[in-house]
Amino acid sequence: MANLRTNFLGVDIKNPVGVTSCDYGGHAWLAKRVIDQGIGWIVGKTCHKIDGPHRWPRPFFYSLKKFGPELKDSWVCSQMFHNMPYDQWLETEGPKTLKLCRENDVLFIASVSGIGTDADSWTSLCKDMENLGCDMIELDTGGPHATFGAEEAHKDVGAPLALDPTTAYTITKACVDSVKVPIIFKMTPQCVNTAALSLAVEKAGAAAISANNSFYGTWIDHETGTFYGGPYSCGGLMGRAWQLFSLAKVLESTATVKIPVIGIGGIFTWDDCVRYMMAGCQVTGLCSAIYSRGVGVLKDAIEGMSAFMDRKGYKSVDEFTGMCVKDFSYIRDWPREQSPMAHPTPIIPVYDLEKCNRCGICEKVCPYGAIKLDKEAGPVINDQCYGCAWCQGHCPKDAVSMVLKETGELIWNGRGLPKKWVKE
Numbered sequence: 001m002a003n004l005r006t007n008f009l010g011v012d013i014k015n016p017v018g019v020t021s022c023d024y025g026g027h028a029w030l031a032k033r034v035i036d037q038g039i040g041w042i043v044g045k046t047c048h049k050i051d052g053p054h055r056w057p058r059p060f061f062y063s064l065k066k067f068g069p070e071l072k073d074s075w076v077c078s079q080m081f082h083n084m085p086y087d088q089w090l091e092t093e094g095p096k097t098l099k100l101c102r103e104n105d106v107l108f109i110a111s112v113s114g115i116g117t118d119a120d121s122w123t124s125l126c127k128d129m130e131n132l133g134c135d136m137i138e139l140d141t142g143g144p145h146a147t148f149g150a151e152e153a154h155k156d157v158g159a160p161l162a163l164d165p166t167t168a169y170t171i172t173k174a175c176v177d178s179v180k181v182p183i184i185f186k187m188t189p190q191c192v193n194t195a196a197l198s199l200a201v202e203k204a205g206a207a208a209i210s211a212n213n214s215f216y217g218t219w220i221d222h223e224t225g226t227f228y229g230g231p232y233s234c235g236g237l238m239g240r241a242w243q244l245f246s247l248a249k250v251l252e253s254t255a256t257v258k259i260p261v262i263g264i265g266g267i268f269t270w271d272d273c274v275r276y277m278m279a280g281c282q283v284t285g286l287c288s289a290i291y292s293r294g295v296g297v298l299k300d301a302i303e304g305m306s307a308f309m310d311r312k313g314y315k316s317v318d319e320f321t322g323m324c325v326k327d328f329s330y331i332r333d334w335p336r337e338q339s340p341m342a343h344p345t346p347i348i349p350v351y352d353l354e355k356c357n358r359c360g361i362c363e364k365v366c367p368y369g370a371i372k373l374d375k376e377a378g379p380v381i382n383d384q385c386y387g388c389a390w391c392q393g394h395c396p397k398d399a400v401s402m403v404l405k406e407t408g409e410l411i412w413n414g415r416g417l418p419k420k421w422v423k424e
Contacts, residue, residue, distance in 0.1 A: 002309030004040075004302065006317050008283050009182045009207050009260065011135055013040040013107050016317055017273055017302050020210070020264045020285035021046055021111040021140060021186075026082050026089075028096035034290065035100065037298035041107035041283060043210075044097065046081040046140040047089055047125065048113040050157055052150040053080035061291070062229035064219060073239030073268065073292040076219050076229050080149040081113060081140075094132055109184065110134035113141070114171070116156035122171055123178035130179040138184040138210055139175060141168065148216065148233055159213075162188040165200035172204035182207030184262065187253070189215050189245060194252035202257045209253050210262035210285075212246045237288045242266030247279055251328045254280025268297065270304025280322040335422040347387030347421070348405045353378045355399035362391035362400070389414075 004015035018041035019025060024034045026045030034042065048054070060079040064071035082089060094110075101108040110129035114122030122139065129137050141161040150157050161167055168185065176183045185201040187194060189212040198209060217236020221228040246265030254261050263281030267273060268289040276284045289297045305317075314320055337346075349362075356378045363371045363379065370385035379391070392400035392414050402412040404421055412418035 002306045002314060003316055004306060004309075006040075006282065008041070008107065009136060011107050013283070014038075014105055015040040015302055015305075016277065016283040017298060017305065018042055018107075018262075018283055018285045019290065019298070020262075020287040021138065022287045022290075023079075024290065025097065025108075025111070026084070027093050028100050031097050031100055033295050034298055035104045035106050037295055038302050039106060039298055041109065041285075042101065043109045043138055043285070044094075044111045044134075046111040046113050047086055047094075047129075048081050049086050049121065049125075050081065050113060050115055050150050050154045052154060053113075054083045054085075055149075056080060056083055057230060059229075062219070063292075064228075067219075071239070073237075073288065075237045075288075075292075076217055077214075077235035077237055078149075078230050078232070079235070090128060090132065098133055107135055109136045109138050111138045111140050111186075113139070113157065115154050117161070117167060117171065119171060119174035122175050126175045126179045126183070130181050134181065136182045136184055136207070137175070137179065138186050139172065140186050140213075141171065141188070159188045159190055159216075162186070162197065162213075163191050165193070165197045168197055169200040169204045172201045172206050176205035184208045184210055186213055187211035187249065188213050189249050189265070191249075194249050195256040198253040198257045202259050206259060208260040208262060208282075209257070210264060211250045211253055212265040214265075214288075215242070238266065239288065239292070240266050240268040240272065242288075243272060243275070247276065250276065250281060251279050251325065254322065254325050255328045267301075268293070270301045270308060273301050273305055274308060274320065277317060277321045278324045279328075280325040282321060335420050335424060337422055344383045344405075345385055345387035346405050347402055347411055348381060348385055349379075349387075349389070349391050349400045350403050350408075351379050352399040352401070355397045356395075357397055357399075359396065361394050361396065365394050366391055389418075 006016050018039050019034050021043040024030045025042050056079045062076045064074040098108050112125040126137050172185055183206050185206045191197050214235045214237055216233045218233050219228040243266030250263055260282040263276030263284040267284055267286050273284040358375055360373045363373045368384045368386050370381050371379050373379055389402050403410055411421050
């Protein structure tokens with residue numbers, strides 16, 4: 001069995017799979033549910049003294065599953081930061097959760113949110129967490145929850161702090177200077193220039209970055225002609241597809257700074273964890289997946305990663321962590337045809353007729369109307385083909401390859417990167 005143990009900010013942990021800030025880090029009895037699945041780390045529910053985010057409008061979880069199978073893991077969430085009074089958590093659930101983590105070889109990362117740009121409101125919380133014995137502290141600046149849920153007097157909290165590099169630097173620097181334990185800055189996906197913000201918090205002394213927090217969203221129930229759940233924006237959890245965007249934002253950090261990154265956002269399966277680690281994240285965390293599919297997804301992710309490593313011959317997670325970062329670039333850096341693009345296309349699909357089951361999906365989904373299905377000859381393309389590979393991605397039998405029309409050279413088999421075929 002593969003060795004999943006790794007080191008994060010000087011702490012040896014049994015595996016890189018953990019739970020991000022949510023209910024499961026807010027109470028010891030809930031933490032036990034995910035700890036029993038074998039996780040390596042957990043972040044506490046965000047503790048704070050902000051007026052508003054501690055009062056959740058019940059009910060607060062609204063699954064979108066009834067609106068179609070594409071939305072089975074999507075939901076809107078008006079739950080916000082911890083609802084337990086700060087001092088009560090500090091005296092009761094905090095110590096119990098920390099003790100439970102220590103007994104089970106699980107790293108506990110505290111999560112705090114101060115009041116806007118008031119540095120003292122952040123540093124006082126950090127000192128309390130350090131005195132409690134927490135190994136690390138995450139600054140939850142990135143979520144929409146506080147932004148939309150805070151009362152007027154405390155409205156400048158949450159995501160706005162993670163949009164501006166100068167503000168992020170100031171808050172991070174104050175927290176770093178106030179304690180001796182590592183400070184982790186939590187990113188928001190709303191940030192346009194993630195690279196600049198990452199550099200700012202790194203300069204301020206942040207030991208790591210966690211990316212990304214949830215986005216915001218709302219929903220309308222077409223049958224009732226009203227909003228669904230609540231007539232407001234709140235946490236918008238988009239399911240596994242969210243990682244398409246989150247992963248790109250993560251790479252803006254991992255390709256820019258040298259400090260470690262915790263990968264979060266749309267992670268549901270073991271291969272999602274591996275994907276984030278290949279993008280440069282040292283550890284990866286699940287959240288929405290646990291709510292949508294149950295705590296067992298954590299054990300599945302750990303066991304799946306182990307099986308993957310055995311199959312690929314990886315002895316350590318370090319062997320694949322960051323392996324894709326050096327290749328992250330811009331479309332403009334990829335070899336392309338000169339303008340105008342050739343027509344007909346020099347890249348075409350070819351079909352393995354032994355695999356093809358004549359289902360007709362390729363003909364149905366081709367955006368250019370370039371495929372006609374012959375029940376005997378199989379799919380036949382015409383001159384409207386653009387060489388886009390859409391048919392390849394939708395083939396249920398993996399019967400399509402993209403080739404150079406002139407020579408038959410294989411350009412893409414549907415996995416990994418296509419071959420660079422354009423002559424510079």
